[in-house]
Amino acid sequence: MTVYSTEPGQLFATIRDTLVHRVAGHLTDTTARLELAAVIEALDNLADRIDWDTERLSRCIAETNDLARQLGLGHDVSGAGVEGLRQRRRAISTALASTYRNDGASAKTVDAVLRFTEVDVREQISTALRNGLPD
Numbered sequence: 604m605t606v607y608s609t610e611p612g613q614l615f616a617t618i619r620d621t622l623v624h625r626v627a628g629h630l631t632d633t634t635a636r637l638e639l640a641a642v643i644e645a646l647d648n649l650a651d652r653i654d655w656d657t658e659r660l661s662r663c664i665a666e667t668n669d670l671a672r673q674l675g676l677g678h679d680v681s682g683a684g685v686e687g688l689r690q691r692r693r694a695i696s697t698a699l700a701s702t703y704r705n706d707g708a709s710a711k712t713v714d715a716v717l718r719f720t721e722v723d724v725r726e727q728i729s730t731a732l733r734n735g736l737p738d
Contacts, residue, residue: 615649
């Protein structure tokens with residue numbers, strides 16, 4: 604869920620803010636400053652045009668619904684798109700928190716979460732970042 608928990612607009616705003624307020628001031632080379640300004644302008648132009656990859660989002664929703672069923676949560680995602688996915692993940696988190704708090708995590712539950720997490724990490728975290736994670 605790492606990717607879908609972020610808002611693209613907020614992500615772009617954070618990147619832009621970092622480049623403008625933390626990086627630009629330290630660039631002394633005129634060419635580098637102009638190139639950075641062009642990158643910032645490109646980000647500004649892209650910010651409202653970015654949307655989630657429908658195929659990947661559908662796959663993520665299906666995997667989330669599968670985990671929910673394995674945990675006994677019943678019906679599929681009720682909302683649409685990313686917001687529905689977030690609602691479903693919150694329901695799963697609440698159920699897991701209750702299970703773990705009451706020391707009722709069965710081997711079946713742990714296995715379901717493990718399988719889901721392996722797929723989620725592979726899907727949501729870039730290869731470069733995954734290389735830094737322990738096996």
